Amino acid sequence: MTHDLVAALRPLLAAEASAEAQASGAEPGDLEQAVWLRLLERLAVDGPPLDPHRWLRSAVRSEARRSRRTSRIERPYDIEPVGDVDSDPEHLALAAARRRALRDAVRRLPGRCPRLLEALLSPEDLTYREIAGELGISQGSLGPERSRCLGCLRRLLPPEVAARRARG
Secondary structure: OOHHHHHHHHHHHHHHHHHHHHOOOOOOHHHHHHHHHHHHHHHOOOOOOOOHHHHHHHHHHHHHHHHHHHHHHHOOOHHHHHHHHOOOOHHHEEEHHHHHHHHHHHHHOOOOHHHHHHHHOOOOOOOOHHHHHHHHOOOOHHHEEEEHHHHHHHOOHHHHHHHHOOOO
C-alpha cells in the first residue's frame, strides 16, 4: 500500500515542488524531501491521507511557506575571505596587538592561572589528564579552575580584545 502511494505521488510531488520552489527560492529537491518526511510521519501516526493528491499539494505549499520564512530569518555567518585578510597589513597589525594584549593579561593572572592557560593553549594539544599532571592538581578540579581563570582573564583584557562578535 505505502509503496503504491509513493509511486503514485512521485510525479505530482516533483511537479509541485518544482513550481513552488521558483516562488519560494528553495531548491525543489529540498521541498520534495521535506514533504516525503511529512508523509512518512503522517503514515506512522494517522495512516494514509484520505485524498493523497490534495494532501500533497497542501504539504508542498506549507513547506514552501516555511522555507520562505526561514530564509528571511536566517543570516549567514560573517566569513571573511582567507586570502585577502591574511595579507592585509591592518588586519595583521590588529591581530598582533590582540595577541600581545592576551599574552600580557595571561601573565598578570593570579595563582596557577598563567600556567593553566598556557597549557590549554599549547600547540601540543594536551589532554586534561596531562595538564592536571603537569600542574599537580586533580583532573576533576581542572574544569572549575579553567572557568575561574577565564573569568579573570576576561576582566583583565581590554574590551576590544575580549569582545565577542555577533554570529549568525
